[in-house]
Amino acid sequence: MALIEQLNKRYATKNFDTTKKISTENLSTLLEAIRLSASSYGLQAYKVVVVENDEIRKRLREVSWNQSQITDASQLLVFAVETDASESTVDGFVANIAKTRNMEAKDLTGYSDMMKGTFQRPKEVVLNWLTHQVYIGLGFGLVTAAELNIDACPMEGFDSDKYDEILGLKKQNLHSVVLLAVGYRSAEDGYQHLAKVRRSKADFFVNV
């Protein structure tokens, strides 16, 4: 299958070619795949910040261990979870369901109450749960990038509080969780030639 070949070719790109930009069409496909990604109930309690601005990226790089991907990739995607997600998030979601499916919100009361129940858990548990969903979106982005022959580097090594400040996320009740730098590998990036290291099938799968 072609996809497996693409997944074997992908790697966490360390050096991007600064002269190559992702086409508008491909970027739009990549973002659309992330927007379509699954999340618990479909709540999607996060946003994706698409950073292109060079000045901002310079500042972000300073709080990302000076990793070159931040400034050199074609775009930097910052996945940010909603820290104030609550019962009213459910209300917004239910309104969206009703609108999309031509239903009355009141006919969704049972479903809405069930979802609201999950927000009764401790705030930290709720935030963990919502953060998990962000990583599904990251997975969708990584596979789609591979399909599109776009190189990518998922990154957790950055100061998320500083990101929130620089990107003005805190005042929007958003908290940066994980990054996806996307673009095209530099011919100089030696990592592309290294054999992929993965757990063996025997070590990774258990059959029951």
Place this chain on the structure above:
Amino acid sequence: MALIEQLNKRYATKNFDTTKKISTENLSTLLEAIRLSASSYGLQAYKVVVVENDEIRKRLREVSWNQSQITDASQLLVFAVETDASESTVDGFVANIAKTRNMEAKDLTGYSDMMKGTFQRPKEVVLNWLTHQVYIGLGFGLVTAAELNIDACPMEGFDSDKYDEILGLKKQNLHSVVLLAVGYRSAEDGYQHLAKVRRSKADFFVNV
């Protein structure tokens, strides 16, 4: 792009066709994509339990709010994080790198020490971090299933402690995190006809 069409067709399948099994080849492709998925450092501190056994699935269904997907899907994938991941996990990973890339483990000491540093954080923080990686694998599984025209349902509504008991995970220091039921939708599953509900682009993306 064909992938976007596939992602629009996918949905969290509620009723699977019990007469349809995923072919050996397609199942193997799906699992391979999950095995190839990205994870922090490439550590992959989790396993995927592929459950086919009917008796076991009946017992799992009892602790999954009686959801039919558990027994009716072609296979049930249980993603389980390693609860005892530690510095020795890093040693195993480094040995795998050395073997795969024909290097000496001692030449990877700096990298190894850096990774071991991340295990110095509180146990709960480490486990959260490792759990995030599991969800990337789930994302890889979902997109690949869509590509292969395999239907799937990601599920969090189950008693993970009971799963650990029934599948004998606890004694292997594994903890079930999330499920992916895979197979083929039943023609009777009304959910397949509902319009997909997603946040609008304007609401989901921020451009900087």
